[in-house]
Amino acid sequence: MKRFYTMVSNTRTDDGFVVQLDGKSIKTPLGQPLAAPNRPYAEAVAAEWSAQEETVVPDNMPLTQILTTAIDKARERDALTKSLLKYLDTDLLCYRVKEPEALAKLQKETWDRWLTWFDEHFESPLEVTFGIEALKQDADTHKQIWNYLEALDEHYFTILQIVTSLTGSIVLGLAFVEHEATPEDVFNAAELEEIYYAGVANEELHGPDPVSEKRQKALKRDLAASKEILSLLDQE
Template sequence: MSEKMKEGVRLPSREDGLPKRFYKKVSVAETTGGWAVQLDGRGIKTPMKNALAAPTRVLAELMAAEWSAQGEKIDPFIMPVTRLAHGAIDSAPSNRPAIIAEVLKYAGTDLMRHRGEDAELVKRQKAVWDPYLDWAEAALGAKLPAVEGIMPAETAPQALDALKAKTESYDHWQLTALAQATALTTSAVLGFALVEGQASAEEIFTASRVDEDFQIENWGEDAEAEARAARLKAECLAIGAMLEAL
């Protein structure tokens, strides 16, 4: 048996498909399209071939830091701010109605509105989530009452109109942040709270984890779930960082 056969066949990994780093210096420069990230003095293109540029220097510097931190290969998975920028530049301008509709779909299934059956869990949900629902009614004009169970909750047309109006007022970058935060937390209320600066990204993520944290306390957590939670938290913090940098 050959040494190669003894070693076995190596299956390709995700890293194998990543492009090699081809640049040495990362910089930020002001252009007609905003603050652009440059590699060895040349601008970067998004997947849709648009210039990778941000409306503020601080945001461009956040992206530049991600490009600088790359090793031998370029891994988009560990570049959350750059990926958010791709969404704001490539997707949001041409897909605003669809993105807004997707956010509004969460109104009836919003995490904040659905309560469990365990008395202790419900107590925690009420303590953490009710202030956000109260804020949504006061600040956004959207009354979203809590319900028992997992079936979609009825949402008044006035509430949907208020949420739609607020969403339509956002620019492409804010809309991208809202959509990503909503999907990540499964809560449009938490998404709006993050964009509006009602709470920090850390607080938003913690609020979205009430159910999971309760289950972990009772049943423990496996390594896969822990790793997933860490990834989601990193994504949430990146959204918060982007919003602060705008």
Template sequence: MSEWKVKRFWKAARTAAEGDGFAVLLDARPIKTPAKSALVVPSEELAKEIAAEWDAQEEAVNPQTMPFTRSANAAIDKVAIQHDEVAEMIAAYGDSDLLCYRAEGPSELVARQSERWDPVLNWARESQGIDLKAVRGIVHKPQDALPLVRIADRTRQMSAFELTAFHDLVMLSGSFLLGLAAVESYAAPETLWDLSRLDESWQEEQWGPDDEATKAAEIKKAAFLHAARFYALVAGQG
């Protein structure tokens, strides 16, 4: 995008209150998103992270080194405009949640899935009022209507910034429940990511790691951890 292809012209980036949120100023100039909207974020903590990214730039702006700026841009330029569509897409994962589809064998894998995934299902039912059922095999079995309604309602209630992070948490893990567990601080993001990789970890134990798959998984893990951090910053949790 041409608007990113600029050289550093500012001495320092700083935050400033702007309405109900916070802007980031390059000297006295407010940052704009690629679509030319004002980059105003919900919390000062997030604004400080964005300011730090801009301060870290040297001669030329490199957006690949600015994940919080890119996520904020996505929230403003994309998710805010398509909020209902994004929420519907994410909520659909509840009807085919990774944690609900269990192996039929071997017995060791079956036991491991039950041991590590059942507590998340129990937490979702008892703490979040979302009662999803686990099945054996990979053939889709629709969930009951009530938990899906609750999933849809919960997702629609998220702000554009929250939804931006939640989208990545769910898509990367393949699980609405693990995404929800991340934003509700049920467990550390690293632990939740490991839960999403339970089947792959099992396969690696049996056959050894694949270098390309390992590299791809590390990239996805970094994106998952970033999304969890972005959500926390949106909520003002430094």
């Protein structure tokens, strides 16, 4: 859509710090005020709107998109928590290959670090399989992570949901939200197999696959935006 506003600001209300266009509060698709929990977050979102030129491009406003998701999805929290919990049994890091040996070695070197962190942080080891059968992690682990998810506020929960769904790993999502894993750590772990097979195919000679390249670019963008939001949430 065309840019229809001149001034972008934010104001404190009972809902939080609401981003405004020409003095009018922005509404989410469900009609709720676009309100951030603190002023730094609101200012960062406002900066995205200010940076738009003749045309407003939503894909260029990842902070706005993530804040909108956190606000509008809050009413679906129970269903989203159940959906996230399912990743414990399907987590990318728990499904390994035996061959090729080089890939198996990379998986162990890269992924074991995060499974070890999960075990130490939650005192709950996760099983790993080299077969095609589905895993069923311990019921106590499910309960512990459920309690953890229930305690998260909607903004941290949304970041966890985004990272987990993008990577297929709740372990990586948890490590990210806990400031243990960087965007680069998450990207390298999640894209390990893709990076390995790109090397086998000699992308330097033949060029990258355009579909994979586009997806990886979007993943890096979303991880960077999520990291920025975590930093903003930690501010006063």
